[in-house]
Amino acid sequence: MWGQGIIKGLRVTARNFFGSYFHKSRLVTVEYPEQKRPTPENNRNFPFLVYDGDDPEKGLRCVACKICEKECPPQCIYIVPEKDERGRPRKHPHLFDIDISVCMSCQICVEVCPFDAIKMDQEYELSRSNRFEGLLLHKRDLAKPNAYYRQIHPTEASLVDAELEQARQQQAAKEKPAAGATAGPGQPPQ
Numbered sequence: 001m002w003g004q005g006i007i008k009g010l011r012v013t014a015r016n017f018f019g020s021y022f023h024k025s026r027l028v029t030v031e032y033p034e035q036k037r038p039t040p041e042n043n044r045n046f047p048f049l050v051y052d053g054d055d056p057e058k059g060l061r062c063v064a065c066k067i068c069e070k071e072c073p074p075q076c077i078y079i080v081p082e083k084d085e086r087g088r089p090r091k092h093p094h095l096f097d098i099d100i101s102v103c104m105s106c107q108i109c110v111e112v113c114p115f116d117a118i119k120m121d122q123e124y125e126l127s128r129s130n131r132f133e134g135l136l137l138h139k140r141d142l143a144k145p146n147a148y149y150r151q152i153h154p155t156e157a158s159l160v161d162a163e164l165e166q167a168r169q170q171q172a173a174k175e176k177p178a179a180g181a182t183a184g185p186g187q188p189p190q
């Protein structure tokens with residue numbers, strides 16, 4: 001029947017309008033920015049760097065291997081590894097920038113990272129008052145604690161934590177016999 005779609009739409013609007021006086025679930029809008037809807041766990045937009053412990057610099061999981069930089073389709077990641085006194089690269093980023101105005105939120109950087117060092121964020125209030133700052137995020141903007149990762153993606157983060165713990169235990173078990181072998185003759189392993 002002609003106009004059936006319009007009548008259906010009006011019926012839905014009326015049901016929500018009058019229903020909102022009786023059921024909170026019918027209130028489909030919130031007064032943003034004072035009120036914000038909880039973000040679903042699977043929501044993702046741009047990457048951030050995870051760090052362990054309290055130090056956002058020392059605790060960074062990133063080892064500056066540059067795999068994510070190579071694999072990023074629009075090439076919006078820029079990494080410069082730290083150098084030691086002889087100019088050899090250290091396993092730590094000196095610079096780690098992501099231009100989120102170019103990032104297409106594909107999550108490939110997350111999938112290729114062998115160290116679970118980069119994950120997808122849910123932060124959406126990213127506008128800047130200074131136009132010269134742009135949307136180029138630096139290491140200090142990107143570094144966020146593992147506790148934050150657990151808060152926004154609890155299921156995924158608990159799996160990652162379990163895998164990392166297992167890897168740590170395996171590494172410790174591998175190192176034990178080596179430590180025992182270094183003990184002197186007649187001395188018990190440390």
Ligand code: SF4
Nearest residue numbers: 062063065066068113
């Ligand atoms: S985030 Fe991961 S893949 Fe990218 S440089 Fe760091 S360790 Fe390598």
Ligand code: SF4
Nearest residue numbers: 072103104106107109
């Ligand atoms: S989400 Fe995709 S586009 Fe964005 S930085 Fe990662 S690999 Fe690049």
